[in-house]
């Protein structure tokens with residue numbers, strides 16, 4: 213069985229549900245609240261299509277403000293750009309992130325998916341499905357609407373499709389690997405394990421799932 217290594221960066225504006233989507237995919241669980249004080253790196257081993265991948269998933273938090281966005285864009289092999297269907301500003305931010313990705317990475321050199329999260333909140337929806345579709349067509353990326361709160365099926369489908377594309381690109385374009393110089397580890401694991409961020413950061417640089 214082939215084993216490959218992939219790096220996935222999850223981007224999007226604050227509170228759009230990045231952590232919820234990532235944790236849904238990795239653990240099948242939905243946890244309502246997460247602390248939002250920094251990026252979080254997960255190690256995850258996944259097998260499908262007869263291939264096993266060692267996947268690092270970087271759940272980012274406020275990286276545009278902290279200035280580490282360019283580094284994250286270079287580091288990743290695959291990118292999930294998340295917005296909330298109930299928050300137009302998060303959709304506009306997703307469009308900006310896709311444009312930045314296009315400028316930073318050569319077109320076709322990174323797998324990208326656009327995820328419209330919180331589709332369970334239909335009554336509060338302000339971004340139509342067609343708008344997400346149009347945006348994904350404009351940037352030539354995948355597109356899914358998901359609900360981290362409602363089920364794990366959407367997140368799993370979206371991440372597997374992203375990984376499938378990243379695997380194919382890794383075969384076609386063996387890119388030089390760049391190390392992420394530094395990442396802070398702070399959120400989600402505290403919610404999962406009931407530890408404070410400080411103790412998590414000290415004891416665990418990353419979480420294997």
Ligand SMILES: Nc1nc2c(ncn2[C@@H]2O[C@H](COP(=O)(O)OP(=O)(O)OP(=O)(O)O)[C@@H](O)[C@H]2O)c(=O)[nH]1
Nearest residue numbers: 226227228229230231232244246248330359360361
């Ligand atoms: N109804 C509903 N709420 C969701 C969903 N996903 C996330 N939420 C809620 O939205 C809020 C923000 O979720 P997070 O996962 O912390 O969002 P984030 O993008 O990681 O936020 P930052 O860490 O601040 O960047 C939380 O209250 C979640 O419970 C969803 O699919 N449906």
